[in-house]
Structure formats: C-alpha cells, structure tokens
Amino acid sequence: MRELSLDHLRTLVAIADLGSLANAARALHLAAPTVTVQIADLESRLGGQLLVRGRGPVQATALGERFIVRARRLLADADDAVEDVRRQLAGKTGRVRVGASTGAIAHLLPPALERLARDHPGIDVNVQVLTSNDSMARLAAGSLDLAVVALPQAAVRGVHVTALRREAVVAFLPASWKAPKRLSPQWLADRPLIMNDASTRLYRLTAEWFSAAGLHCRPRIELNYNDAIRTLVAAGYGAALLPDESHDPARDPRIIVRPLSPALWRQLGLAVSEAGASGTTRTVMEALLPGSHS
Missing domain, CATH: 1.10.10.10 (Winged helix-like DNA-binding domain superfamily/Winged helix DNA-binding domain)
Structure with a gap:
C-alpha cells in the first residue's frame, strides 16, 4: 500500500x-x-x-x-x-555529547552541569573522558558535539574553536620537600617528575617550558589522570606540573603548591562540531562560557 x-x-x-x-x-x-x-x-x-x-x-x-x-x-x-x-x-531539550579531560570534568563541568540541570532539565549531557586530540577527531567524525580542549589546536574542517579560559600551571610537590617560593625549570629538572602522557597538550606545554631553559625533562612516570598524579605526589613519588585548581576544597595536606618562574599558562577552548551545533548544543556552550550567566 x-x-x-x-x-x-x-x-x-x-x-x-x-x-x-x-x-x-x-x-x-x-x-x-x-x-x-x-x-x-x-x-x-x-x-x-x-x-x-x-x-x-x-x-x-x-x-x-x-x-x-x-x-x-x-x-x-x-x-x-x-x-x-x-x-x-530552541535549546530546551535534547542530548549533547561532550568530551573533556578528567581535570575539566572534575573542576570545570560541574558548575555548568548544575546550572543546566536547574535551568534546562530537558537537556541530557553525555560526558566522555577524552584527550584534546581524541575530542577533535570525534568532533570531525560527527560522534561528538562539543569538547573542552587545550589550545592551540590545528584547524580541523567542520570544527570551530572558541577561547574559554586561561589557567596558570603550577608545581605540586610533596609537603616533605624543602622548596623555594617560586620554582624554576633548573630546580625541578633535578627532581623526579610525574607528567601527563606524551599525547596531551599539557605534556607538550611542560616540555616546551623546560626546553626554553635549555633543559630536557625526563618524567619518572606518565599518566593521563590528574587525580592519580596528585595521589602519587602526596605519596612522595615526585613533583607534577598541573593547572592550578585553587578552588579545590579537598587539597591534600601532604601536598604543597608553588608558582613557576617563568610563569606557565594553559589556554582552554570550546570546540564545537559545525554539523552538530544545534540550539541544545549552544545552550550547553553558553553554560560553560564565562560571562554568559550570573
């Protein structure tokens, strides 16, 4: 028929x-x-x-x-x-697939997700733990809608990137270490280091910071999970260079934090698939962007 x-x-x-x-x-x-x-x-x-x-x-x-x-x-x-x-x-309902690192998921996404749950309960945010490289590849392939990524990123067709925020990178040290108030590449290069794995932008950023001082960093271990890195720092296994999350109320007393000299910054961005930039995706973007909410 x-x-x-x-x-x-x-x-x-x-x-x-x-x-x-x-x-x-x-x-x-x-x-x-x-x-x-x-x-x-x-x-x-x-x-x-x-x-x-x-x-x-x-x-x-x-x-x-x-x-x-x-x-x-x-x-x-x-x-x-x-x-x-x-x-x-209209951005009132739907499902948005978001990629982010463990650090962003733990410290950047929760306030945005809380606002979305309050103001837009019809939006379902599916969060996936991904590196910036993986997020960009999935955005291009259409299997992701939005991602928090480290900048800069090489241009990818069909993906638009907007600057989100800048974070200071600081040194996390075992509290038992005697450390100066500001840490130089020379001081840290003589200590055991715990770093993000070599596929991440943070690893490259840290390596460039040491390289600018004529030094080559040799990490004792590489991980892509900042909470696990901080646990190892607290155990005295080594020092780590991570974004400063000073608002974290659960900082371990076995860890001390020192600023770097010269200063090191990490820039984050929001990457969105142009094909998937629906009203719902824009609503999630607005919840993440600073200044778009009270």
Whole structure:
C-alpha cells in the first residue's frame, strides 16, 4: 500500500469531529472539493469505506471508527515529534555529547552541569573522558558535539574553536620537600617528575617550558589522570606540573603548591562540531562560557 498522508488523516479526523465535509473544509481552510478528493483517495488506499455520507451528519463506518482512533494517535505522535525538534532547536531539550579531560570534568563541568540541570532539565549531557586530540577527531567524525580542549589546536574542517579560559600551571610537590617560593625549570629538572602522557597538550606545554631553559625533562612516570598524579605526589613519588585548581576544597595536606618562574599558562577552548551545533548544543556552550550567566 502507498504511504498515508498526514494531511488526509487530519482531514478525516476533522470530519469526524465536526460532522460534515463542509465544516472540515472551513476549519482546515480547504476547498470543499479538496476534502472530498482527500477522503476518496484515503479510502482507495485503504481499500475500504471509512465514512457514510447522507442526510444529516457524516457517520463513520465500523472500519472508519477503528481507523480514526489510530489516526488520532498518528497525528499526536507526529505533533509530538515536531514539537520535540522545535524544543531541541530552541535549546530546551535534547542530548549533547561532550568530551573533556578528567581535570575539566572534575573542576570545570560541574558548575555548568548544575546550572543546566536547574535551568534546562530537558537537556541530557553525555560526558566522555577524552584527550584534546581524541575530542577533535570525534568532533570531525560527527560522534561528538562539543569538547573542552587545550589550545592551540590545528584547524580541523567542520570544527570551530572558541577561547574559554586561561589557567596558570603550577608545581605540586610533596609537603616533605624543602622548596623555594617560586620554582624554576633548573630546580625541578633535578627532581623526579610525574607528567601527563606524551599525547596531551599539557605534556607538550611542560616540555616546551623546560626546553626554553635549555633543559630536557625526563618524567619518572606518565599518566593521563590528574587525580592519580596528585595521589602519587602526596605519596612522595615526585613533583607534577598541573593547572592550578585553587578552588579545590579537598587539597591534600601532604601536598604543597608553588608558582613557576617563568610563569606557565594553559589556554582552554570550546570546540564545537559545525554539523552538530544545534540550539541544545549552544545552550550547553553558553553554560560553560564565562560571562554568559550570573
């Protein structure tokens, strides 16, 4: 059987509700012959009579009564689907896939997720732990909508990057170490180091900081999980260069933090897939961007 037309179903329901083809035509702003043709076409497609036309109100046949019940459901489902799309385009509902490092997930995303849960409860944010390189690749492939990435990033077709925030990189040391108030590359190069793995932007940023002083850093271990790195620092295993998260209320007393000299900064950005930049994705972006909320 050929596909059913929603317009034809809407006309059928209007006739059932209003009692005549003429009343349905006026309500739907259609010419009377158009209504007649639509019902005839619908009955032809179904292979059975749906309405009995005679004197007085139009009556549905037994077949028509059963079909009209289904038609109402189909029209309601179609209206719901259209409304759902409209709400997504307006940024009120939908699912957004977000990639970020463990550090960003632990310290940057929670306030934004709290605001979204309060102001936009219809938005479902799916967070994935990814490096910046992985996030950019998935954005380009269309399997991710939004990501917090370390800058700079090489241009990727179909992905737009906006600056988000700048964070100071500081040294996390075992509290048992005797350290000056500011730490130089020379001082740190003589100590055991715990670093992010070589695939991360933070590793390259740190290596460049040592290289500018004519030094080559040799990490004792590489990890891509900042909380695990801090645990090893607290155990006295080595020093780590990580973004300063001074707002963290759970800082371990076995760790001391020192600024670097020269200063080292990490720039973060928001990367978004142009193909997936729907209203819902924009709503999540606004929750993450500084100055876009009170």
